[in-house]
Amino acid sequence: MTFITKFRRIFHTVVAGTATTILVASGSSAAQAAIFTYNYEGYVTELYGAGELLPPNSDLRGVEVGDRISGSYSYDDEVLSPFQPNSAVLTDFIYTIEASDGNTYVETLGNFLGVRANGIVNLDTADITVGINSPVPIYxxxxxxxxxxxxxxxxxAIISTFELLVGSAPQSVPEYSSTLALLALTIAPIFLRSRRT
Structure with missing residues (x-):
């Protein structure tokens, strides 16, 4: 086998491999799932202690009516919760209070009241719930x-009114398409054989 023959075989293999890769890549379907991110902001409107509504000028652990809250959350609309109907699992969550005492308090999924927590968003109502299904009790x-x-x-309890703001456009999550991948793997050997003859 001469150098030219070896070179041609390598070249054809590379071309076929590239064609296969392109077909497999084009087989990803971006329309099947998306990651949604929303920002929110608002203000504390009510404070509750021992189950009772506190007077408007009250201080609850440094927080007062009128203090600013903000945050964000994200979810993949294809990752559904096994515990709640038509609810997606939160992939990220941040809740921030800028308190009157000068402190900023932050809760996240990774550190919610000192422990890791889960959260969900109801896909029908857009309501969120955080602090569920933790391996240890969350109070x-x-x-x-x-x-x-x-x-x-x-x-x-700290009750706030809030407004959702679009945090980012939904990001497509490519999902593997086995049909086009199979087609690519079927075409590649035919392409190789036709190039060798």
Missing amino acids: GAISSSEGSLFYSVRNT
């Missing part, structure tokens, strides 16, 4: 309903 939760955000910890 609190965050949830939303009809424009109100509820942050409860050990028989106290």
Whole structure:
């Protein structure tokens, strides 16, 4: 076998491999799933202690009515919760209170009241719930309903009104298409054989 013959075979193999890779890559379907991210912001409107509504000028652990809250959350619309109907699992969550006492308090999925927590978003109502299905007990939760955000910890609660802001356009999540990959693997040997003759 001469150098030219070896070179031609290598060249044809590379071309066929490249064609296969292109076909497999084009077989990804971006329309099947997407990651959605939303920002939110608002203000504390009510404070509760021992289950009772506190007077408007009250201070609950440094937080007062009118303090600013903000945050964001993300989810993949194809990763559904096994515990709630038509709910997706949150992949990211941040809740921030800029308190009147000068402190900023932050809760996340990775450190929610000191432990790792899970969260979900209802795909019908857009309501979120954080602090569920933790391996250790969590004495609190965050949830939303009809424009109100509820942050409860050990028989106290901070209620805020909030507004959702679009954080980013939905990002496509490519999903592997076995049909086009199979087609690519079928065409590659035919291409190789036709080039050798």
